[in-house]
Amino acid sequence: MPLTTRQRSIHNKNGTKRSASIGKGKRPRKSSEGEYLVTNAPSDLRSISYPGGAVALALLIIARLISAYWGHIADCDETYNYWEPLHYLVYGSGLQTWEYSPIYAIRSYASLWLFAIPAKILSLFMTPVSVFYSLRAILAVLTACAELMFYKAVCHEFGVHVGRVWLCFTLPAAGCFASSAAMLPSAWSSALVSAALACWWRRRYVAAVAFTAATTLLSWPFTALLGIPIAIDIILIKRQYIDFVKWSVLSLIAILFPIVIVDSWYYGRLVIAPWNIVAYNIFTEHGPDLYGVEPWTYYFVNGFLNFNIVWVLSLSCPLLLVSCHAISSRSTSRAPFCCPYWLSLAPLVLWLMVFMLQPHKEER
Template identity: 45%
Template sequence: MVVKRHIVHQSSRPAKKLDPGSDPSNIMGDSWTPTPGTAFKLLMSARLCAALWSVVSDCDETFNYWEPAHFLCYGRGFQTWEYSPAYAIRSYAYILLHVIPMKICALLLGDNTILVFYMTRCLLAVACAVSEMLFYRGVCRAFGSNIGRLTLILLLFSAGMFAASAAFLPSSFSMYLTMVAYGAWLTGDAHVAVMAIAASAILGWPFAAALGIPIAYDLLVQQKKVMFFLKWCTISVIVFLVPMVLIDMHFYGKLVIAPLNIVLYNVISGHGPELYGVEPLSFYLINGFLNFNFAYILALGSLPFLLFCSWFLKKSPKSNVWLSLAPMYIWIVIFFTRPHKEERFLFPIYPFFALAAAMVLDITQRVLHSLMPEQTKRGHYTDSTSWLAAVFSFVFATLSFSRIIAVYQGYHSPLDIYVELHRVASDSKIHTLPPGKSVNVCVGKEWYRYPSSFFLPGPNWHLQFIESEFKGLLPKPYESGADATRIIPSDMNDENREEPSRYIDISRCHYLIDRDTENWTQLEPQYSSSSNWTVVKQAPFLDVTRSHRLFRAFYIPFFSNYHCTYTAYNLLKTTRTKRSIKQLKKS
């Protein structure tokens, strides 16, 4: 007991910096809580697993981040309209934060670009684990050990955190820095909180500035530290915005303030993100449950539930309880009401789902404890109600693992197929083209599952698009040369309008990556059944249309295999010879 209290007191800050939402005896005190170091080790183990096994679920991650990074590293990659100097709504500063460690990895690992890809993901995973540890430490100090433990468990096992933690996306970057900001704010380090929010909004995602509103309210209204706030905002602008503008001026060849451009495009342009699809409110309700299952339900209802329980217990929660829940509700009001919805848009508030659910569980334990007979109320309130936390944690972890396995089994095959290209390139029995000859790897309807150019075997291998039923705007390769990022690419638009110049004739394809489907069309035939192609590798891919909604969403042994249908994800090699291609063209 002495050792435990010694560790706790070493890690605690002065009492005046704490504003606990529960009684002081529960602040890292009566029951054992993992130290920040132990929490980091647990989190890092989980995040490294995510870096190695999670799928690339968003084509924006590939074409807006991995591809520009590959271009800056190796001089080859795809460019989207967002990086055209005519629009310039993305910043190269964010890309450079990742390119620098990529180049170091490339020096150490040689020409194996797949290893560079996964090492970069591992570095992102470590950054996420550090951020979660700081957030956890702040939660423990402000709200007590029970809420801290529960938050850690929900973060550790969440399927949503598994997907978001190692993603090369500004929304994940903003999630990291938001956790740093609130971890610092809860421990009294307000200057770190202000700078973390500023870095998140400037370098990552400008809309993430909304998550700093509760911290700004606390500093400006409750603590009346106006000059302090302005001072650190000014420092943040100098430290983050000025270098970013200089970097983008170098790459774009003109003055560019990318955060401003992206806000203007999304908010006041006549053709914003709705061009890329709209979804009903149910999209976020379902998606949130898939990623946080029952913790998501607790989180959404946390505010009214905490109000009711506080009234029942005749205790008024401190202001930092409401301010810690506010970012989640602010974000929900902003993004749940937008027509264009994507899973990654919720990444920045994933940690608050865990915190809000932990608060609900904690106050439920307090209510149950208060309702127990006097003879059973001995000891700390968690002693008599620990079963509730244990049962909920077990159910949450089980459903989370089930979701992670379901996603891996259903959607990991594109990564496996693109890795196979490296084996094919080194097998002279399969790859019969002369060394150094240009090789075209083609995609049609499966273009958006391309993981990135890091998976191509060499500089003479090129991804090419063939026409399919998709009629939106596809990316195009960067121009060559030192000023490639300054050149306004031809055939680009910001209206998601199809550009036929992206397509090549299928007769020029050496390899084709395609998925078998039942509903084939003239533009999307069953290529694997054609005599013009031979199957090199197949991997199972979930057929959503012919699989049960529950059993495809969560893996349930035996039942999922019975109720889910898989199709073949194919790596195909052309059987056409030069002679047959000439004959085909003549006909």
């Protein structure tokens, strides 16, 4: 089936397929993975101005560092469930919430040590306030790097038109500003999921599985849901069953084993913190709705506050895709080496379906 003008092509070294848009005597640009990145549309890469990797990274770092310096802490969980225990790991003192009680043990010390190690080093020659801002700056830079991976993957998978629009919408987004420097699992997962999706769209399946395991075990276990489309692609479409099992088991051992060792040492008993938080929120009667819940409109209002018109467009995306396919099936067709649009959009649909059906605990 012929490609549309917005589609991109990846061709292997053997050169069995070459795009007709490459002029005679012109060699396609070769990527670090040994693949040729070419385009079906003459107007795509060669004549359209769009930010390159260095420019995009600079813009993202500036925007995220602004958040690190001027953004305030809006969530009490960030203060008492992450900064306080982190202060305890670095300086030996800090308040303890019930989540860190050995009775419940639903928070992991292992993920905090990833920040406590640089914080301890910085504390040797910095004041606690300077260490605080330095850690927020580190979070901001890491988030910007993950967003750069996502930006380049969007350009690669959907074209530079979409990538350029994504960058313009992401830089000033209130939701990205609030989460980029936050010491919260949901903020960490935002960056890790971005990296996982980026690796998936670039066909780097090992890294995609590893980032999905990292966000599930080190950060927020519920984000494992977003790994389902990646698994569908690897298992059902690419049919790499053995490789998927191997990558998943290796990632599980490499990440979960140290977590269990660290948390069990701190809690004084065998603890699997990622499982404990899932069990508490789903399989108990006193889960997230213990102190009341928000109305069903919470996610609609919150999404609009954080992303404005982008939120409206994202909700209409599945309907627009179906309409385009009904009008002209060629407009939604993709090359065999690209993910179908429905699969690429599946993480958004799965996340919205599950969380909009679940009550959100009342914000206090």
